Amino acid sequence: xxxxxxxxALDISAFPQIALxxxxxxxxxxxxxxxxxxxxxxxxxASLLPLQxxxxxxxxxxx
Amino acid sequence: MxxxxxxxxxxxxxxxxxxxxxxxxxLERFTYDDDIVRKFATATMVxxxxxxxxxxLVALQMVAPIAARWEAFGTYPLAFLDILATTEIISFGRLxxxxxxxxxxxxxxxxxxxxxxxxxxxxxxxxxxxxxxxxLHFWGWQFIIVCxxxxxxxxxxxxxxxxxxxxxxxxxxxxxxxxFFGVNFFGTLARRRERHMYVALWFYIATIVTVAILxxxxxxxxxxxxxxxxxxxxxxxxxxxxxxYGHNAVAFFLTTPFLGLMYYFLPKAAxxxxxxxxxxxxxxxxxxxxxxxxxxxxxxxxxxxGWASSLGMVFSLMLWxxxxxxxxxxxxxxxxxxxxxxxxxxxKFFVVGITFxxxxxxxxxxxxxxxxxxxxxxxxxxxxxxHAGALGWNGFMTFGxxxxxxxxxxxxxxxxxxxxxxxxxxGTIGILLYIVPIYWAxxxxxxxxxxxxxxxxxxxxxxxxxxxxxxxxxxxxxLGGLLFFGGMIMCGINAIMTxxxxxxxxxxxxxxxxxxxxxxxxxxxxxxxxTANTDxxxxxxxKYIQGWFHRVWERKxxxxxxxxxxxxxxxxxxxxxxxxxxxxxxxxxxxxxxxxPLELAGRDIYVSEGCYNCHSQMIRPIWAETKRYGEYSKAxxxxxxxxxxxxxxxxxxxxxxxxxxxSHDWHVRHFEDPRQLIPQSIMPSYTxxxxxxxxxxAIQGKVDAMAMLGVPYGAAIDSASQMAVEQATxxxxxxxxxxxxEFYYENGDIxxxxxxxxxxxxxxxxxxxxxxxxxxxxxxxxxxxxPTPAD
Numbered sequence: 001x002x003x004x005x006x007x008x009a010l011d012i013s014a015f016p017q018i019a020l021x022x023x024x025x026x027x028x029x030x031x032x033x034x035x036x037x038x039x040x041x042x043x044x045x046a047s048l049l050p051l052q053x054x055x056x057x058x059x060x061x062x063x
Numbered sequence: 064m065x066x067x068x069x070x071x072x073x074x075x076x077x078x079x080x081x082x083x084x085x086x087x088x089x090l091e092r093f094t095y096d097d098d099i100v101r102k103f104a105t106a107t108m109v110x111x112x113x114x115x116x117x118x119x120l121v122a123l124q125m126v127a128p129i130a131a132r133w134e135a136f137g138t139y140p141l142a143f144l145d146i147l148a149t150t151e152i153i154s155f156g157r158l159x160x161x162x163x164x165x166x167x168x169x170x171x172x173x174x175x176x177x178x179x180x181x182x183x184x185x186x187x188x189x190x191x192x193x194x195x196x197x198x199l200h201f202w203g204w205q206f207i208i209v210c211x212x213x214x215x216x217x218x219x220x221x222x223x224x225x226x227x228x229x230x231x232x233x234x235x236x237x238x239x240x241x242x243f244f245g246v247n248f249f250g251t252l253a254r255r256r257e258r259h260m261y262v263a264l265w266f267y268i269a270t271i272v273t274v275a276i277l278x279x280x281x282x283x284x285x286x287x288x289x290x291x292x293x294x295x296x297x298x299x300x301x302x303x304x305x306x307x308y309g310h311n312a313v314a315f316f317l318t319t320p321f322l323g324l325m326y327y328f329l330p331k332a333a334x335x336x337x338x339x340x341x342x343x344x345x346x347x348x349x350x351x352x353x354x355x356x357x358x359x360x361x362x363x364x365x366x367x368x369g370w371a372s373s374l375g376m377v378f379s380l381m382l383w384x385x386x387x388x389x390x391x392x393x394x395x396x397x398x399x400x401x402x403x404x405x406x407x408x409x410x411k412f413f414v415v416g417i418t419f420x421x422x423x424x425x426x427x428x429x430x431x432x433x434x435x436x437x438x439x440x441x442x443x444x445x446x447x448x449x450h451a452g453a454l455g456w457n458g459f460m461t462f463g464x465x466x467x468x469x470x471x472x473x474x475x476x477x478x479x480x481x482x483x484x485x486x487x488x489x490g491t492i493g494i495l496l497y498i499v500p501i502y503w504a505x506x507x508x509x510x511x512x513x514x515x516x517x518x519x520x521x522x523x524x525x526x527x528x529x530x531x532x533x534x535x536x537x538x539x540x541x542l543g544g545l546l547f548f549g550g551m552i553m554c555g556i557n558a559i560m561t562x563x564x565x566x567x568x569x570x571x572x573x574x575x576x577x578x579x580x581x582x583x584x585x586x587x588x589x590x591x592x593x594t595a596n597t598d599x600x601x602x603x604x605x606k607y608i609q610g611w612f613h614r615v616w617e618r619k620x621x622x623x624x625x626x627x628x629x630x631x632x633x634x635x636x637x638x639x640x641x642x643x644x645x646x647x648x649x650x651x652x653x654x655x656x657x658x659x660p661l662e663l664a665g666r667d668i669y670v671s672e673g674c675y676n677c678h679s680q681m682i683r684p685i686w687a688e689t690k691r692y693g694e695y696s697k698a699x700x701x702x703x704x705x706x707x708x709x710x711x712x713x714x715x716x717x718x719x720x721x722x723x724x725x726s727h728d729w730h731v732r733h734f735e736d737p738r739q740l741i742p743q744s745i746m747p748s749y750t751x752x753x754x755x756x757x758x759x760x761a762i763q764g765k766v767d768a769m770a771m772l773g774v775p776y777g778a779a780i781d782s783a784s785q786m787a788v789e790q791a792t793x794x795x796x797x798x799x800x801x802x803x804x805e806f807y808y809e810n811g812d813i814x815x816x817x818x819x820x821x822x823x824x825x826x827x828x829x830x831x832x833x834x835x836x837x838x839x840x841x842x843x844x845x846x847x848x849x850p851t852p853a854d
């Protein structure tokens with residue numbers, strides 16, 4: 001039996017559905033992780049990282 | 064909501080702190096390498112100008128042949144434009160890949176490298192891992208671009224869109240991308256002094272690993288010579304791999320790194336944190352997970368199996384939401400700061416760029432709906448769509464970043480703020496003048512192709528009618544392109560003048576941060592909030608529902624990268640494995656045979672001239688198409704097509720059933736000058752094909768390479784060149800019988816030459832004969848009887 005026979009015997013129409021389920025589980029887990037109470041302070045701390053790299057900002061960058 | 068109230072973010076959270084406070088290692092001093100950012104930023108501007116200039120040239124080539132024949136007061140004032148349609152090395156089919164490659168890999172490529180090298184160092188509080196690797200990356204990448212600029216006009220191409228470069232250059236890309244850039248980037252992550260990886264870095268990680276995977280798998284080839292190779296995939300499978308690559312090149316070269324750029328530089332320019340960091344996490348994982356599935360929407364109604372096409376459409380539609388999540392996140396970062404936007408051209412560039420991201424990511428899902436795609440595919444609608452993305456999103460995000468960087472990199476004031484503001488307006492008007500008429504052109508041509516008159520016949524049976532109607536729109540596009548290019552020049556002038564005011568020696572400020580302790584104890588897993596439950600339930604609550612696991616990931620580059628690869632690979636496996644392994648997806652057709660050696664050589668000329676840039680070879684099962692071009696294309700017809708030549712745009716008619724439609728003589732004269740047969744044609748002249756000798760000796764090598772790929776060549780394996788000479792002689796004889804050329808001699812009367820000299824001009828030995836052999840074969844196999852086993 002060849003691999004292509006094996007794969008060919010699968011019901012292709014299930015593939016998109018399996019994919020969708022995997023995505024929804026991932027998405028659900030992500031949302032739970034992010035939007036449960038108390039995650040905001042972590043996120044807020046992280047969101048400040050670009051502003052904390054003490055890059056020298058030219059005093060007057062424009063004219 | 065999310066973060067303007069930062070001061071009050073203590074909000075009673077019992078979560079432990081993550082971030083700088085944790086390091087605990089000794090305080091270290093370090094500097095950033097801004098020289099490499101200056102190099103990439105400069106290259107961005109130089110190659111941007113080149114890419115846009117080539118874009119203007121190809122836009123002019125659309126109008127040049129007709130404009131050159133425009134008569135005013137007995138003269139032809141635009142006759143000089145004819146050079147664009149008659150010069151071999153700048154013919155449209157060779158120049159268009161140069162334009163796309165330059166725009167994507169040279170302009171946008173150098174821009175994302177500038178963004179990554181600037182922001183990664185600062186987000187990691189670490190200098191790049193290796194200055195040597197940084198320079199090898201920079202110069203290696205510029206070398207690759209120069210190789211592209213040389214090989215593409217010479218007709219050295221794999222013919223897969225945005226993957227045209229031949230295999231030696233592909234190897235160089237893999238080395239530079241993975242060996243220099245990848246090692247340098249991940250080395251920097253490993254040495255970072257900031258425990259948390261900011262979301263921009265995630266987008267960079269996804270970019271690096273996914274582009275590497277896409278590049279390797281789409282470019283698997285069997286080399287014939289140093290400048291020629293055949294894709295290991297054929298027909299449907301090659302098309303599938305190409306658009307899996309092609310779409311994700313858009314996703315992971317033109318979207319994710321620019322989102323990383325947005326998440327870093329927009330907060331910097333606006334001096335406020337991103338609207339919602341949590342939304343950016345949703346944005347990231349949804350984009351990474353969904354994009355990789357969407358490729359098949361480039362192949363709706365083709366011979367690709369229907370299930371793959373539907374799958375691509377559904378995932379494309381889903382992409383709309385996370386994309387708009389990203390757009391909203393970007394725009395809302397500016398809430399309460401719109402007064403700054405009104406005053407600061409940098410923020411204007413970002414706002415317009417993000418708005419174009421939103422428009423393009425709405426339009427993309429819409430175009431992937433099959434019934435919309437039936438109209439839009441093969442038309443200029445796609446061209447307008449990609450330019451809204453490339454000029455609006457990639458271009459304006461790049462300009463915003465460049466202007467923000469200029470005073471910082473050159474450590475002086477920006478030379479002219481007014482010029483920057485003028486660039487913004489000139490660029491914006493340029494984009495609109497480009498895309499609006501091209502949308503119009505696309506829909507016009509799509510509707511003309513499918514228009515029937517009251518008797519049920521095609522209303523515009525001559526393809527050229529549907530093209531001539533677009534000429535006014537094409538002229539407006541040239542104007543739009545000129546304006547956008549003008550903006551690029553203004554940016555370059557501003558950069559040069561700012562650079563001239565730089566200090567004699569750049570300051571290299573020293574920074575301090577504690578090293579990350581080698582032994583890092585993760586924040587303790589939180590207590591479960593559940594009381595009456597099993598141990599398992601409490602563990603799930605603490606680890607997953609309270610999100611402890613993801614915070615751990617966010618500081619582990621290796622694990623993070625592995626999960627990104629899994630997200631990308633899942634889709635690829637679910638889509639690719641069935642496409643390759645289910646034989647019913649590509650039903651074979653008994654009468655479809657391999658190309659003869661001469662036809663194969665002709666096919667290579669077709670590939671080399673970039674004919675696929677204007678001519679599709681894929682008739683969709685749509686009434687207007689089968690009426691115009693003949694029986695729709697079947698998957699089994701392409702099993703020997705290494706690589707596939709389905710095309711993506713019809714600037715000329717489809718050629719899938721071209722075989723036998725015209726005489727040999729018609730084809731030869733059409734190549735000599737298309738306008739002597741179709742006065743309004745905009746196809747370039749290919750007189751060099753009538754002049755250049757075909758290398759019959761090289762054909763054996765081509766056949767051998769094909770045989771290696773499993774193409775059943777039979778007798779041709781030993782005598783390919785001989786068979787090619789015989790077929791060429793036959794075609795040349797038929798050509799003379801049709802009243803065509805025996806010799807092609809432009810400098811007078813051939814009979815003045817002595818017989819030996821004359822042979823040099825004999826058409827039988829010329830490239831055009833091989834190309835005619837190929838064209839006359841196209842699409843004819845399915846109407847032939849199946850060969851008997853004795854054959």
